Amino acid sequence: MHQFTLRLAATSLFAFASLTACSDDAAEGGDEQGTEETDAGTETDAGTETDSDVGTETDAGTETDSDVGTETDSETDAGTETDTGNADDLEIIGEYIDEWGDMHVITAEQWENAAGTFLIDHWDNEATYLVAQNDAQNEYFPELWSRFDWTWADDALYYCQTVYDGATIDDAVAGSADADDLAAGCAGFSWTSLEQQ
Known part of the structure; x- marks a missing residue:
C-alpha cells in the first residue's frame, strides 16, 4: 500500500507538475492574450490620440477664428481710416x-x-x-x-x-x-x- 500510495503520490505530483506547466503555458498564452489585449488597449489609446488630434484640430480652428478676428479687426481699422481719411487730425478744425x-x-x-x-x-x-x-x-x-x-x-x-x-x-x-x-x-x-x- 505504501507503494501504491507512493505511486499515487508520484502520479499526482506528476499530474500536478503537468498541470502547473500547462498553467504556466496558459499563463504565458494568457499573457500573450493579455499583451494582445494591452495592444488592443494601446489601439484604444491610439483612438485617444486620434481624439487628441481632433482636439488639436479644434485648437487650429480656434487659431483660425483668432486670425479671422484679427483680420476683421484690421479690416475694421482700415474702414476707420477710410472714414476719417487718414490717421492725422484734420488740420483746419x-x-x-x-x-x-x-x-x-x-x-x-x-x-x-x-x-x-x-x-x-x-x-x-x-x-x-x-x-x-x-x-x-x-x-x-x-x-x-x-x-x-x-x-x-x-x-x-x-x-x-x-x-x-x-x-x-x-x-x-x-x-x-x-x-x-x-x-x-x-x-x-x-x-x-x-x-x-
Missing part, C-alpha cells in the same frame, strides 16, 4: 468767419456754414482737401457730394468749394482747384478767406 461775414464751424465730422451742413467722409491734409456728403436737410443739392480745397497764403487760410453737386463720392474727389490763382482758381471765381475766431 476750428471756427472761422469768411470775408462775407458768414460763420464756418469745421470739425472732424462736418463743415457747417451758411449754405448748410456737409458730413465729412475723408480728408487729405497733404493734398489739402476734404470730401463731404451734403446733409439731407441742405436747401441746395441735398445728399450729393462736395469737395472743399484749402490753401494758406501769407499766413491766411483760403478755401474753395471745388465741387458742390457730385453724384458720387468719386465725382467729388475728381474735382480740382488752382491754389496758385487765388483770384480765379476756384472754378473761375476767387478763393474765400477764412479768419479763425
Whole structure:
C-alpha cells in the first residue's frame, strides 16, 4: 500500500507538475492574450490620440477664428481710416468767419456754414482737401457730394468749394482747384478767406 500510495503520490505530483506547466503555458498564452489585449488597449489609446488630434484640430480652428478676428479687426481699422481719411487730425478744425461775414464751424465730422451742413467722409491734409456728403436737410443739392480745397497764403487760410453737386463720392474727389490763382482758381471765381475766431 505504501507503494501504491507512493505511486499515487508520484502520479499526482506528476499530474500536478503537468498541470502547473500547462498553467504556466496558459499563463504565458494568457499573457500573450493579455499583451494582445494591452495592444488592443494601446489601439484604444491610439483612438485617444486620434481624439487628441481632433482636439488639436479644434485648437487650429480656434487659431483660425483668432486670425479671422484679427483680420476683421484690421479690416475694421482700415474702414476707420477710410472714414476719417487718414490717421492725422484734420488740420483746419476750428471756427472761422469768411470775408462775407458768414460763420464756418469745421470739425472732424462736418463743415457747417451758411449754405448748410456737409458730413465729412475723408480728408487729405497733404493734398489739402476734404470730401463731404451734403446733409439731407441742405436747401441746395441735398445728399450729393462736395469737395472743399484749402490753401494758406501769407499766413491766411483760403478755401474753395471745388465741387458742390457730385453724384458720387468719386465725382467729388475728381474735382480740382488752382491754389496758385487765388483770384480765379476756384472754378473761375476767387478763393474765400477764412479768419479763425
